[in-house]
Amino acid sequence: MSSPEGPRRLMLLHRYNAYTLSFLAVSGIILFLPGLRAPLAPIRTALKDVHIGAGVLSLALLLAYVPLLAGHWLRLARRYGQQLNVVSTAAVVVGWTLSGVVLWLHRWLPTGWAAPALTLHDWLTWGAVVWGVSHSVTRWLNIRFPLPHVWTGRSRQRAFDPGEFAAPVAPPPPRWRVPLTRRNLIRAALTAAGAWVLYAGYKGLGGDGTGGSLGADPGYQPATGAAAVPAPDEGDDPGPAGMAKGTPGADAPKPRDAKPLGGGRSGRFRLYTVTEKVPAFDPKTWRLTVDGLVNTPRQYTWHELMALPRAVQVSDFHCVTGWSVLHCTWEGPQLGELLRRANAKSSARFVKFYSGDGAYTDALPLDFALQADNMVPFLLDNSPIPVGMGGPVRLIVPKMYGYKSVKWLQRIELVDENHEGFWEVRGYPNDAFLPKSSQA
Numbered sequence: 001m002s003s004p005e006g007p008r009r010l011m012l013l014h015r016y017n018a019y020t021l022s023f024l025a026v027s028g029i030i031l032f033l034p035g036l037r038a039p040l041a042p043i044r045t046a047l048k049d050v051h052i053g054a055g056v057l058s059l060a061l062l063l064a065y066v067p068l069l070a071g072h073w074l075r076l077a078r079r080y081g082q083q084l085n086v087v088s089t090a091a092v093v094v095g096w097t098l099s100g101v102v103l104w105l106h107r108w109l110p111t112g113w114a115a116p117a118l119t120l121h122d123w124l125t126w127g128a129v130v131w132g133v134s135h136s137v138t139r140w141l142n143i144r145f146p147l148p149h150v151w152t153g154r155s156r157q158r159a160f161d162p163g164e165f166a167a168p169v170a171p172p173p174p175r176w177r178v179p180l181t182r183r184n185l186i187r188a189a190l191t192a193a194g195a196w197v198l199y200a201g202y203k204g205l206g207g208d209g210t211g212g213s214l215g216a217d218p219g220y221q222p223a224t225g226a227a228a229v230p231a232p233d234e235g236d237d238p239g240p241a242g243m244a245k246g247t248p249g250a251d252a253p254k255p256r257d258a259k260p261l262g263g264g265r266s267g268r269f270r271l272y273t274v275t276e277k278v279p280a281f282d283p284k285t286w287r288l289t290v291d292g293l294v295n296t297p298r299q300y301t302w303h304e305l306m307a308l309p310r311a312v313q314v315s316d317f318h319c320v321t322g323w324s325v326l327h328c329t330w331e332g333p334q335l336g337e338l339l340r341r342a343n344a345k346s347s348a349r350f351v352k353f354y355s356g357d358g359a360y361t362d363a364l365p366l367d368f369a370l371q372a373d374n375m376v377p378f379l380l381d382n383s384p385i386p387v388g389m390g391g392p393v394r395l396i397v398p399k400m401y402g403y404k405s406v407k408w409l410q411r412i413e414l415v416d417e418n419h420e421g422f423w424e425v426r427g428y429p430n431d432a433f434l435p436k437s438s439q440a
């Protein structure tokens with residue numbers, strides 16, 4: 001039998017777990033929503049660390065619960081509804097914890113673990129939010145589903161109740177008029193917040209794409225004549241079928257091969273932007289500048305860039321937050337091609353990349369940048385790179401995490417000192433190299 005202490009400790013554990021899980025849910029959703037990437041960029045890595053810390057705490061609480069499990073289970077004998085509740089809650093919490101640990105340590109774990117862990121983590125959270133919203137709405141309106149007694153376990157207490165043989169008592173009618181108490185207001189706010197998260201998640205892991213505006217990098221030169229368009233809210237990789245609406249008609253680059261060399265990518269890009277507006281593409285006014293510590297600064301027009309010698313490359317794309325897209329076929333000039341044409345001065349040591357969004361920058365050491373697999377592609381899987389994915393031209397650095405792959409690439413500047421990129425300044429590791437095993 002369980003000690004009388006059991007239920008009390010169980011209640012306490014329940015309460016601490018509820019606090020921790022609520023914090024995890026809120027911080028996790030904040031980390032997930034792409035629309036919050038820009039406004040919360042300065043605290044993103046700290047928030048992630050606190051989220052991980054809370055996750056470890058919840059794991060400890062979970063372990064403290066294990067010795068109480070047997071007693072709890074006995075008390076639920078034959079209450080199948082409650083048993084199902086316990087089992088499914090436990091499954092969700094264990095799933096969250098395991099996938100969370102994999103995401104936390106993914107840089108030291110085998111490649112390929114992070115992506116399924118992230119998917120599981122997201123879906124469990126999504127499911128929990130759906131459950132929370134529906135639960136709160138039905139409770140709020142006092143809607144009770146007539147459940148069979150064997151399900152709720154109530155039949156045992158009432159086994160000899162003579163009323164059992166009388167006409168069944170109808171469940172109370174739904175209470176449609178909701179009193180305006182503080183409690184109900186808080187509940188309404190939480191439900192609305194949950195519903196908003198559902199909506200944002202429904203838009204394809206996309207959020208509404210609205211970020212706060214950020215101060216432009218001082219070295220940023222606005223695109224000549226290019227109007228800004230709202231950040232994509234397609235929210236997600238449109239997939240090969242949706243790629244047709246890339247570069248218009250006659251200006252569209254033509255792929256070398258009939259079919260993508262890599263056979264087509266597997267996995268989906270999560271579209272990231274740290275600005276509200278991203279540059280619109282106009283093939284007549286678009287320019288890519290290569291300047292700085294060079295002897296021949298260049299400004300390429302769209303057609304000049306497409307006329308350069310090209311490479312076709314198959315590589316995997318990994319974001320440091322855990323998702324991957326495997327065997328992407330990129331086509332376009334190699335970065336080294338542009339660098340060699342610019343004829344670097346001997347004082348040049350680093351290459352700085354500017355996004356046309358006016359906020360995002362990053363840099364690579366010059367000798368590394370010259371490696372053949374770094375590219376400035378305009379085709380992905382034989383289709384023009386859509387604007388949401390950084391089109392018409394982005395950087396691709398296959399040996400490093402995705403934050404090096406600057407989207408809407410507009411300017412390449414040779415400099416003598418390293419430049420810390422957008423996310424590095426905000427806590428991402430300066431060493432962006434993938435684990436050796438995943439450097440495709």
Ligand SMILES: Nc1nc2c(c(=O)[nH]1)N[C@H]1C(S)=C(S)[C@@H](COP(=O)(O)O)O[C@H]1N2
Nearest residue numbers: 269270271272273274319355360389402407
């Ligand atoms: N201009 C710009 N480039 C960017 C980013 C961004 O927010 N803005 N995000 C980076 C990160 S962290 C990753 S993982 C990839 C994501 O590429 P995608 O949006 O095409 O999925 O772009 C990188 N380049």
Ligand SMILES: [Mo]
Nearest residue numbers: 319320402403
């Ligand atoms: Mo990333």
